Structures are given as structure tokens and as C-alpha cells.
Amino acid sequence: MASRLSRIWPTLSRVRLSSALGSRCVSQTPKSSASGAAVTSDLQSLSPAAQDSHGHAEVSPFDKNPDFHGFHHSDPFVDEWNMRLAFFFGISVAIVIGGTFVHYLPDHGMRQWARREAERLIKQREAEGLPLMTENYYDPSTIVLPSSGED
Amino acid sequence: MLKVLVPTIMLFPTIWLVPAKWLWTSTTTHSLSIALISLAWLKWTSETGWATSGSYLATDPLSTPLLVLTCWLLPLMILASQNHINPEPASRQRLYITLLASLQTFLIMAFGATEIIMFYIMFEATLIPTLIIITRWGNQTERLSAGTYFLFYTLAGSLPLLVALLLLQQSTGTLSMLVIQYAQPMLLDSWGHKIWWAGCLIAFLVKMPLYGVHLWLPKAHVEAPVAGSMVLAAVLLKLGGYGMMRMMVMLDPLSKELIYPFIILALWGIIMTGSICLRQTDLKSLIAYSSVSHMGLVAGGILIQTPWGFSGAIILMIAHGLVSSMLFCLANTAYERTHSRTMILARGLQMIFPLTAAWWFIANLANLALPPLPNLMGELMIITTLFNWSPWTIALTGLGTLITAAYSLYMFLMSQRGPAPSHVLKLPPFHTREHLLMALHLIPVILLVTKPELMWGWCY
Numbered sequence: 101m102a103s104r105l106s107r108i109w110p111t112l113s114r115v116r117l118s119s120a121l122g123s124r125c126v127s128q129t130p131k132s133s134a135s136g137a138a139v140t141s142d143l144q145s146l147s148p149a150a151q152d153s154h155g156h157a158e159v160s161p162f163d164k165n166p167d168f169h170g171f172h173h174s175d176p177f178v179d180e181w182n183m184r185l186a187f188f189f190g191i192s193v194a195i196v197i198g199g200t201f202v203h204y205l206p207d208h209g210m211r212q213w214a215r216r217e218a219e220r221l222i223k224q225r226e227a228e229g230l231p232l233m234t235e236n237y238y239d240p241s242t243i244v245l246p247s248s249g250e251d
Numbered sequence: 252m253l254k255v256l257v258p259t260i261m262l263f264p265t266i267w268l269v270p271a272k273w274l275w276t277s278t279t280t281h282s283l284s285i286a287l288i289s290l291a292w293l294k295w296t297s298e299t300g301w302a303t304s305g306s307y308l309a310t311d312p313l314s315t316p317l318l319v320l321t322c323w324l325l326p327l328m329i330l331a332s333q334n335h336i337n338p339e340p341a342s343r344q345r346l347y348i349t350l351l352a353s354l355q356t357f358l359i360m361a362f363g364a365t366e367i368i369m370f371y372i373m374f375e376a377t378l379i380p381t382l383i384i385i386t387r388w389g390n391q392t393e394r395l396s397a398g399t400y401f402l403f404y405t406l407a408g409s410l411p412l413l414v415a416l417l418l419l420q421q422s423t424g425t426l427s428m429l430v431i432q433y434a435q436p437m438l439l440d441s442w443g444h445k446i447w448w449a450g451c452l453i454a455f456l457v458k459m460p461l462y463g464v465h466l467w468l469p470k471a472h473v474e475a476p477v478a479g480s481m482v483l484a485a486v487l488l489k490l491g492g493y494g495m496m497r498m499m500v501m502l503d504p505l506s507k508e509l510i511y512p513f514i515i516l517a518l519w520g521i522i523m524t525g526s527i528c529l530r531q532t533d534l535k536s537l538i539a540y541s542s543v544s545h546m547g548l549v550a551g552g553i554l555i556q557t558p559w560g561f562s563g564a565i566i567l568m569i570a571h572g573l574v575s576s577m578l579f580c581l582a583n584t585a586y587e588r589t590h591s592r593t594m595i596l597a598r599g600l601q602m603i604f605p606l607t608a609a610w611w612f613i614a615n616l617a618n619l620a621l622p623p624l625p626n627l628m629g630e631l632m633i634i635t636t637l638f639n640w641s642p643w644t645i646a647l648t649g650l651g652t653l654i655t656a657a658y659s660l661y662m663f664l665m666s667q668r669g670p671a672p673s674h675v676l677k678l679p680p681f682h683t684r685e686h687l688l689m690a691l692h693l694i695p696v697i698l699l700v701t702k703p704e705l706m707w708g709w710c711y
Contacts, residue, residue, distance in 0.1 A: 160679050170682020173337055175272055182276040183683055186330065189283035190691050194323075198290040199698055202705070208295050208312075211704065 252304035252363055255292070255322065258285045259359060262352040271341035275333050278348050282326040282355075289322035293705055300709050301429055307365055309429070312709040313561075314362040316569050317493055321358045321486050323695065324576065325351060328478035330688045331580050335476065335587060336388075347388065350380040351478055358486055362493060367416055367426040370497070371409070374454075374490055378405055381471075381479060381487065389474040397467075397474035404467040408457035415450035419501070432500050439505045448505045451498045452513075458491030459546045461513060462520020472539035473592070477583035480535065484542050484579060485572035492546070492568050495553045496561060503556075510554040517554070518637075518647040520547035525654035529661060533592045534585065537662055538578045541618060544655060545571045548648070552633035560636040565708045567629025570696060574617040574626060577692035578662075581611055584685050585666065588678045594662075599671030607681050608667045610689040617696060619659035620652065625699050625706065 161168045171182035207213055225232050262281055269277045292315045296302045303309035310318060328351050336344050354377055361373030378401075386398040420426050423434050439448070457464045468488075472480050499506065524543040531537040545567065552564035584607065585597040601608035620627040630652065637644040699706065 162679065168682070170684030171275065171333060172272065178272050178276065182279070183687075185276055185280050186283075186684070186687060189280045189287075190326065190687060191694075194283050194287045194290075195691075195694055195698075198287050201290055202293055202702060205294050208704070209298065 252308045252310065255285060255289050255318075256308075256356070256359060258288065259322075259352065259356050262355075263349060266345050266348050266352065271344075274341065274344060274348070275329065278352075279326055279329050282322075282329060282352075286319075286322045286326055289319050292318055301365070303365070303429070306427070306429075307369060308360070308363045309365045310363055312707070313496060313565065314493065316565060316706045316708075317486070317489055318359060318362045320489070320569055320572050321355060321362065323691075324482060324485050324572075325355045327576065327580075327688060327691055328481050330684055330691070331481060331583060332476065332478040333684060334682070335583075347384075347478075350384055351482070354380045354482060358490070361490060365428050367428060367431075367497070368420075370494065371413060371416060374458075374494065375406075375409060377487060377490065378402060381475075381483065384479040385471055385475045388476045388479070390476070391474060393470065394474040397470035400467040401471040404457055404460075404464060405454070408454035408464070411450035412454035415447050418447055419451075423501075428497060428500075434501065436503060437501070445505065445509060448502055448509055451502060452495060455491040455494040455498070456513065456550065458494070459488055459550050460491070460543060461550055462516045462523060462543065462547055465520065465524070465543045468543055469536050469539040472542065472579075473533065473535045477579060477586075480539075480579040480583075481576040484538075484575040488542065488546055489568045489572060492549050492553060492564060495550070496564070499553065499556055506554075506556065510556075514551050514554050514637075514640075514644075517547040517550040518644060518651070520544070521551075521651035522647060522654065525651055525658060528658035529654070532594055534582045534594050534597070534662070534666065535579065535592050537594070537658065538575065538582060541578075541655070541658065542571070542575050544651065545575070548630060548633050548651070551637055551644075551648075552629075555636050555640050557636045557639070559632045559639075562707045563629045563632025563636060565629075566625050566703065566706045567633065569699070569706050570617070570625035570629055573692050573696050574614060577610075577614045577689060578618060580685075580688050580692065581607070581614060584681065589675070594665045596672070597675065598665055599667070599669045599675060601667040602671050603675055603678060604681055606686065607689075610686075610693070611663055611667050613693060614689075615659040615663040617693075618662075619656040623700050624696060625703060628703060 161173050165176045165179065167176065167180070169179050169183040171186070172179040222232055258281070262278065262285075265277055265281050266274070292302075292310050295310075295312060295315070300311045301309045302311065329348060332347065332351075336347055339347075357373045357376040357380070361370055361377065364370040364373060382398050382402050385401065386394050389397065416426060419431075422437065423431060425431060425434075437444075439445075453464075457467075460468050468483075472483055475483060521544050524540045524547065528537050528540045528544070531540065549564045549567050549571075552560040552567070554560075582592070585600070586592055589597045591597065600611075617624050617626055620630045634645070634648045634652075637648055
């Protein structure tokens with residue numbers, strides 16, 4: 101058993117190692133892929149393969165459809181309706197109607213009410229000459245303390 | 252909750268049953284309708300915080316802004332992907348949108364979860380569609396290593412979290428957020444408890460990411476296609492912040508001493524990643540490192556655990572989500588035209604695309620936290636609360652603000668100003684779709700200036 105394994109293992113490890121080695125030897129991807137891609141775009145000879153990757157072929161979509169909106173490359177009808185619906189649902193519905201809904205949300209936690217009430221009370225007390233706030237939260241005469249000396 | 256979840260699940264039949272030429276139209280309108288319905292969550296019906304729709308799904312002022320952001324982002328992702336996915340066969344396009352929609356479903360359930368284990372399961376579940384999007388649709392060979400880094404960094408952090416949660420369940424008997432906030436503070440005095448504390452937070456710190464464990468983020472953001480970058484930057488990072496805010500409730504009083512190293516790492520990360528941004532040649536990598544920088548500030552704000560810290564963190568998370576996603580979309584428009592992310596190859600664009608230069612300008616101004624945008628409000632609140640915790644932090648946060656302004660300006664000047672190289676002169680013009688995409692990113696940010704109390708969370 102062990103002898104069989106010892107015969108199989110070298111071949112297995114060699115296969116794996118060689119494929120790994122092979123890929124390491126063959127791969128010539130530049131360290132920075134951005135610069136690799138930069139070389140392609142720098143050359144003005146734009147091969148169809150490079151162009152096809154973003155679907156333009158060698159023709160700009162604006163040639164076939166001067167009103168190309170960026171939504172659908174081949175069918176101008178779909179392109180236009182996609183644009184209209186995206187704008188309608190995005191701006192008119194979501195932002196305008198949604199924004200109106202959010203604007204008219206109730207005053208959560210009564211915070212805006214609290215600010216208005218505070219300003220109103222301050223104005224009132226200043227007009228009456230009263231202090232803006234009393235020092236004691238509770239009336240001291242209502243507080244019953246145990247008499248000292250008892251245990 | 253169900254009024255959003257059911258339409259989101261019905262996105263799957265929509266994706267697979269509409270005729271191929273109406274696929275993008277119908278998914279865009281369907282997801283925009285979901286976004287409209289999600290605004291109903293902003294009406295907080297209860298004064299106690301939690302608005303429960305059942306015992307397992309609830310929203311409160313912390314999760315609601317993040318939920319609305321998630322629902323708003325799906326139509327934006329679909330709009331952004333429409334062009335580069337176009338050459339693929341129809342069934343693969345449907346698969347792509349299915350992955351985005353499944354991410355959406357998991358994220359809604361994650362932010363709405365009341366049971367921490369459910370949040371954990373959804374947190375992990377979001378990894379799978381994101382991994383598939385990065386490794387299948389990324390554009391360079393590095394996407395495989397990016398996916399590996401992404402998956403294993405997050406998993407290495409979250410397995411301790413699972414153990415910590417199970418221990419928590421053992422000791423308190425419940426993991427429902429509704430209940431556990433009222434639990435007795437635990438006696439946490441041994442080294443085992445300190446490790447448990449770390450286990451609770453490491454997963455979220457890796458996700459945020461905190462500076463020392465941030466290496467996955469530049470790789471994942473850069474190699475992902477535009478929709479992957481958008482969802483990563485806008486929402487998935489915020490899962491980490493949200494998780495931390497939920498967990499910190501029960502981690503006192505250990506947190507008082509144990510947060511020191513993490514706050515220092517976060518603050519140092521702001522400086523370091525900001526400085527790295529100034530040296531980047533790859534545009535998406537610059538935006539990715541700027542995300543790490545902003546999230547360092549958010550991490551600092553959350554770890555401090557003061558009301559202003561939490562509020563500032565939520566505000567900055569929402570604002571950063573929208574602005575960072577917008578920057579990735581802008582970078583993608585340059586990438587789709589020049590097929591390169593190198594910044595010196597796509598420069599001088601202002602003369603070629605003047606309206607887009609306006610979008611670039613506003614996005615960079617928002618990124619450097621220009622008043623009155625919510626980015627500034629969040630940053631100021633966090634910087635103030637850090638100053639209150641220790642006055643020395645102002646040196647790091649102030650320097651961070653300066654460096655943020657520097658690299659945002661660098662990004663703008665590099666891409667827009669200066670003479671345009673000759674290969675840029677023949678680039679195809681901007682599409683209506685792309686302008687709509689930028690507008691839909693920016694208008695919510697500007698509208699949030701008028702009603703910031705939506706984002707203040709439950710601490711204010």
C-alpha cells in the first residue's frame with residue numbers, strides 16, 4: 101500500500117507543481133493591470149476585440165441613433181422609453197413625491213415643538229421680567245427630610 | 252417592512268420573466284418604486300425607538316437611514332451597470348441583476364433584524380453575491396486575489412463573532428436587540444471577557460474597515476465592476492458601522508479602556524490612507540483609500556460611544572455612502588471610455604465633458620466635506636466628540652481634514668484640469684443615463700441638508 105502510494109505521489113506532485121509552475125512561468129500579466137490596459141488604449145489602432153468588450157464594435161451608437169440616451173444600444177424605441185421611465189420614476193416619483201412625503205413627516209419626538217415652546221417661554225418671561233428658569237426643580241417646602249439625630 | 256421586502260423578492264420574477272429588451276427598463280422602474288416605498292420607513296411610528304413589524308424585523312432611527320440608502324442604491328446600481336453588461340447574453344445579464352437584488356434582500360433583512368444571530372447570518376450572506384460579482388465580472392486578473400482577500404478577511408473576523416454571540420446567548424438567554432438593551436450590565440473582569448469583547452467587534456472593524464485590517468478594501472473596490480464598487484462603498488462598509496453600534500450597547504464597561512488601541516488605529520488610519528491617496532495613480536484605488544479614511548473617522552466616532560459620536564457616525568455613513576458611490580460612478584464613466592483606471596490617461600476632461608466636470612467638481616467638494624453638506628456635519632460632530640474625549644486627537648483629525656481636502660483637490664485637478672491628451676479628444680460623449688445617475692446620487696445629499704434630523708439616530 102505504502103509502496104503504491106509512494107509510486108503515485110511523485111507523479112501527482114509533479115503534475116500539480118508543474119501546472120502551478122507552468123502558470124507562473126506563462127503568466128505575463130503586468131503588475132498593474134491599469135497600465136496594461138493603458139497600453140491598449142494609448143494605441144489609436146483599436147482592434148475589434150478590444151472594442152467589442154464594451155460592445156461598441158467600431159461604430160459609435162450615436163451614428164445609428166443620434167438620440168442615443170445610453171440605455172439600449174440597438175433599439176431606439178426601448179432606449180427612449182427606458183430614459184423616460186427612469187427619469188419619471190427616479191425624479192418625479194421618488195425624489196419629488198418621496199421628498200414631499202418626507203418633508204411633511206410629523207415632528208418626531210416633539211423636538212421642533214420643544215424648540216418653539218422654549219423660544220415662546222423665553223420671550224414671555226423676559227417680557228414679564230421673570231427669571232428664565234427657577235433654580236429649584238421642586239418646591240423646597242414640599243420636600244420632607246428626616247430630622248437629624250435620629251438613627 | 253413587508254411592503255418593501257415582498258416587492259424586493261418579487262424583483263426576482265421580474266428579472267427572469269420580462270422580455271430581454273425590456274429587462275433594464277422594468278428592473279429600473281421596479282427598484283425605483285421600491286425606493287419610493289422605503290421612504291415610508293422614515294415615518295417613525297413609535298416614541299420608544301423600535302417600530303416593530305413582527306418580533307424579528309424592526310426598524311429604528313439607526314437602521315432606517317441605512318435601509319433607505321440600501322433601497323435607493325439598487326436602481327442606481329442598475330443604471331450604472333446597464334452599459335458595461337450590455338454585450339453579455341441575456342441570461343447572464345439577468346443573473347447579474349439577480350445578484351444585485353439578492354444583495355438588496357440580504358441587506359434589508361440585515362438592517363431590519365432584531366435578533367443578532369439573524370443580523371450575523373445576513374451579514375455573512377451578503378458576502379456571497381459580492382464575491383460572485385467581484386470574481387465573475389471584474390475586469391482584471393487580480394479580481395481573484397481581490398475576492399480571496401475580501402472573503403477571508405471578513406470571515407476571519409466574523410467567526411470569532413459567531414462564538415462571541417453564542418457565548419452571549421448562553422449568558423443572557425436572549426440575543427434580541429429589543430431585550431438585550433435592558434439586560435443587567437455584565438460582570439466583565441477576566442481576560443476571557445476581554446477576548447470576548449474583541450470577538451464581538453473585530454468582524455465589524457474589519458468590515459468598516461479599521462486601518463490595520465483594511466487591505467481587502469482597495470483590492471475589492473478596484474477589481475469589482477461599478478455596481479460592486481458602489482454597493483461595497485455605500486452599504487457594505489456601513490454594515491460594519493451598524494453592527495458596531497448595535498453591539499457596543501452591551502459591551503460596557505470594558506469598552507472604556509479597551510477602545511484605546513482601536514481609536515488610535517482609526518485616527519492614524521485617517522492620516523495614513525489619506526496620504527496614500529495623494530500618491531495613487533489608479534483612480535479607483537484613490538477613491539477606495541478615501542473610503543478607508545472616512546470610515547476611520549466613523550469608527551472613531553462609534554468607539555467613543557457618545558451621542559454626538561453616534562449621530563456623527565450615522566450622518567457621515569449616509570453622506571459618504573452617496574458621495575463615494577457617485578465618485579465610483581464617475582470613475583467608471585472614465586474607465587468605460589478609456590479602458591484604464593490610470594489617472595494620467597484620463598485627464599483634462601473638463602474641456603471634453605464640461606457638464607461632467609461639474610459633477611466631478613461637486614462630488615469632490617462633497618468628499619472633502621464642504622459645508623453645508625452632511626459630510627461636513629458628520630465629520631464635525633465626530634471631531635468634536637473626539638476632542639472632548641482627548642484634546643490631542645484634534646492634531647490627527649485636523650491633519651486628516653487637511654489631507655482629505657488635498658487628495659480630493661488632487662483627484663479633481665488630475666482628472667479635469669490641464670491639457671487633454673490627444674486620445675481623449677475622440678472619446679464618445681456622455682449619455683443621458685450617466686447624467687441621471689449622477690443627479691440621483693447628488694440630489695438626496697443636497698436634500699438631506701434641509702432635513703438632517705432624518706439621520707441623527709436615536710441618540711439625539
